[in-house]
Amino acid sequence: MGKGGLIWATAEDLARNRGKVLSLYGQLLRGLNSPNLPLNYAARMAKKAEVRGIFIMAAEERSLHNINDLIDTAEYVLSFLRKGQLPPFPVY
Numbered sequence: 001m002g003k004g005g006l007i008w009a010t011a012e013d014l015a016r017n018r019g020k021v022l023s024l025y026g027q028l029l030r031g032l033n034s035p036n037l038p039l040n041y042a043a044r045m046a047k048k049a050e051v052r053g054i055f056i057m058a059a060e061e062r063s064l065h066n067i068n069d070l071i072d073t074a075e076y077v078l079s080f081l082r083k084g085q086l087p088p089f090p091v092y
Helices: 011-031 041-058 064-081
Strands: none
Touching: 011 041, 011 064, 041 064
């Protein structure tokens, strides 16, 4: 976090989180391609659209707490996808 306990992200904070958020986004999309998931093609595309929608909305986020929540949620979902399971939706 920037200075003085501010809850709003500074440009420095956004730059620090950018790589991690983009990496998680890519991992989630790749994780949804796993043949171990019990999804047909349409369901797989719908889940990917949900992920894209969440990350598009999050791109405008400036609250450190909300950015951290996005990262935590993405890591939580990835833990399920790596096991070949779907998380209990909705996770928000």
